[in-house]
Amino acid sequence: MRLTIVGCAGSYPGPDSAASCYLVEAPYEDRTYxxxxxxxxxALGVLQQYAGxxxxxxxxxxxxxxxxxxDICGMYVYRKYVPGGPLPRIPLWGPEGSARRFAEAYDLPLDPGMTEELDVSTWRDGEPVALGPFTVTPTRVDHPVESFALRIEADGRVLTYSGDTGPTPALVEAARGADVFLCEASFTDGPANPPNxxxxxTEAGExxxxxGAGRLLLTHVPTWTDHDTVAAEAKAAFAGPSELVAPGNVYEV
Incomplete structure (x- = not known):
């Protein structure tokens, strides 16, 4: 697998990064999936630097x-109105209520909303989904809204993405033995951090x-958080290789 960091700013876009977006590619049927x-x-604008x-x-x-x-809103506009379009529906997996939320975000009627452009399906905790060469297993983690860590497997390799979460044993299980663990680290150590x-x-490193992850990649660090401190905390808690990601970084998994 190849992982490209499209956007990694936490909570809102920063001056040098879009908010969360990652491109994961692998060979599939004589092409790249x-x-x-x-x-x-x-993220949608930056994504076009790496893929049409x-x-x-x-x-x-x-x-x-x-x-x-x-930026699903921009994706909807592109797939509906691109010259020569509309394009075929693209598979999209998300939490319960995704189709409704997307429609509301663009002030569309709920029926059809964006469902003529997006083929929306719902994650079920622990139930794997086949997407081309990938098997994606969602694990419910600890966040104020329904949020999933995603374990992405292809050809014997494993990439786990934390999504957004507080500390939880579920995250550890989702990342068990992962070759690369792409993990949020939004806070630095301190008593004032909100729970859950x-x-x-430190918690990402722990x-x-x-x-037993092979490599730790830290992401979702807000502009207001000291990036060097986050990186130092992770290195103190994890003996393996770790680093802060940046837009445009490419990793082979």
Missing amino acids: RLVVDLGNG LADLDAIAISHLHPDHYM LHLTG AATAA
Whole structure:
């Protein structure tokens, strides 16, 4: 698998990064299959630097906060109105209520909403989904809205994406033995952090250690959080290789 960081700013787009968006690619039937994981605000424009929008095969949304899905609105416009279109429906998996939320975000009638452009299906905790060469298994994690970590497997390799979560044993299980663990780290250590919301760098490192992950990639760090502190916390808690991601970084999994 190849992982490209499209956007990695936490909670809202930053001055040098869109919100959460990741492109995961793998060979499939003599071509490259392209899965977009999250499509937060600001990400759709940047995504076009790495893939043509008509060349995408599927979309996976971890949860329904705007910094993880809002650019679905632009994707809808593209697929509906592109010259020569409309394009065939693209498979999209997301939490319960995704189709309704997408329609409301663009002020569309709920029927059909965006369902003529997006083939929307609902994650079920622990139930794997086949998308081209990928098997994607969602695991419910700890966040104020329904949020899923996504374990993405292809050809014996494993990439786990945390989505947004506070500390939870479920995240460790989702990342168990992962070759690459792409994990949010929105906070630094301190007593004022809200519970059941996000991870610190220390907590991300601890989860990676407990899961036996091979490599830790830190993402979803808001502009207001000290990035160097997050990175140092993770390194202190995880003995393996770790780093903060940046837009445009490419990783072979």
